[in-house]
Amino acid sequence: MSGGTSVGVRLASHFATVEQQKHAAVLGMWAWLLTELLLFAGLFLTALILRLTHPEAVQAAARHLKFWIGAVNTVVLIGSSLTMSGAIQLSRLGWQRGMVRFMLATAALGTLFLALKGYEYYADYHEHMMPFLSDRPYALTDSPPSRLFVNLYYVATGLHGLHLLTGIAILLAMTRQASRPGFLAAHQNRIEIFGLYWHFIDLIWIVAFPTLYVLNR
Amino acid sequence: MFGTSEERRILWRHMREPVLTACALLIMLGVNVALGATLPFPHVWIVELIVAGLMVATILAFSMEVRREPPLVRLFACIGFVWVAILFAMTLVDYLSRR
Numbered sequence: 001m002s003g004g005t006s007v008g009v010r011l012a013s014h015f016a017t018v019e020q021q022k023h024a025a026v027l028g029m030w031a032w033l034l035t036e037l038l039l040f041a042g043l044f045l046t047a048l049i050l051r052l053t054h055p056e057a058v059q060a061a062a063r064h065l066k067f068w069i070g071a072v073n074t075v076v077l078i079g080s081s082l083t084m085s086g087a088i089q090l091s092r093l094g095w096q097r098g099m100v101r102f103m104l105a106t107a108a109l110g111t112l113f114l115a116l117k118g119y120e121y122y123a124d125y126h127e128h129m130m131p132f133l134s135d136r137p138y139a140l141t142d143s144p145p146s147r148l149f150v151n152l153y154y155v156a157t158g159l160h161g162l163h164l165l166t167g168i169a170i171l172l173a174m175t176r177q178a179s180r181p182g183f184l185a186a187h188q189n190r191i192e193i194f195g196l197y198w199h200f201i202d203l204i205w206i207v208a209f210p211t212l213y214v215l216n217r
Numbered sequence: 218m219f220g221t222s223e224e225r226r227i228l229w230r231h232m233r234e235p236v237l238t239a240c241a242l243l244i245m246l247g248v249n250v251a252l253g254a255t256l257p258f259p260h261v262w263i264v265e266l267i268v269a270g271l272m273v274a275t276i277l278a279f280s281m282e283v284r285r286e287p288p289l290v291r292l293f294a295c296i297g298f299v300w301v302a303i304l305f306a307m308t309l310v311d312y313l314s315r316r
Binding site for chain 2: 023026027030031033034037038041042045048049052053067071074075078079081082085086089090092093098195196199200202203206207209210211213214215216217
């Protein structure tokens with residue numbers, strides 16, 4: 001690790017300074033993240049309304065969710081946020097090899113999250129907790145409103161999983177680029193900008209876990 | 218990976234805040250999981266939502282480093298959550314006040 005490589009950002013022609021370019025990139029990322037926040041907020045609000053209007057049905061459905069897998073997955077995502085922060089810190093230091101290893105660890109933890117989520121869906125399938133499947137009778141047929149909550153659960157967690165899958169794909173592509181000589185000298189801020197996205201995925205799950213799994217279970 | 222003691226010292230100086238942030242998040246998650254598993258009192262959901270809110274604030278302030286950003290970025294980040302707060306408040310006032 002002795003001696004970091006040089007760190008910097010290559011100035012694009014339409015910016016006056018590198019600082020202006022970095023601030024514009026952060027602001028642009030935040031503008032996009034806010035649209036994502038509003039998208040997920042609508043889903044979480046719907047979940048809360050369902051809990052208010054059909055408390056017993058939601059409670060019955062929530063008891064079928066895999067509470068402990070959800071909790072372990074939250075630990076996994078917090079761990080991935082830590083490794084992503086590590087990658088950002090090492091990119092600032094110019095420690096390229098360590099940064100690449102932290103990025104790979106982040107992608108691995110993201111993949112572990114998806115694997116656990118996949119197992120959870122598989123268990124739900126076996127427990128007949130997929131009301132949208134026409135050829136598989138739903139377990140809580142005597143509680144029609146619970147279908148609304150379970151369907152919402154799949155939409156919210158599926159959308160979050162899609163964001164995570166996209167994040168892993170971008171992270172792996174960026175790791176490939178970042179392992180080449182000279183990356184940090186020209187594109188260090190890409191790591192910082194992507195880090196915002198990754199932490200945001202963590203933030204969304206931090207809200208999704210109590211909203212879907214924990215409240216009044 | 219980080220050979221010399223000087224490198225390890227530099228690494229720890231830079232990783233101290235992310236590690237403490239992760240520890241704080243894990244402790245708060247532990248509180249929420251314990252409350253969710255035991256349901257110690259009827260209105261426990263209020264505490265659970267407060268803890269989740271604290272976790273979100275911790276991620277924003279420390280992981281996403283909003284507190285170190287220029288004022289315009291801080292304004293953007295805050296406004297997004299204000300919009301969400303208005304959305305939740307107006308909708309829940311309606312549902313909670315229905316007879």
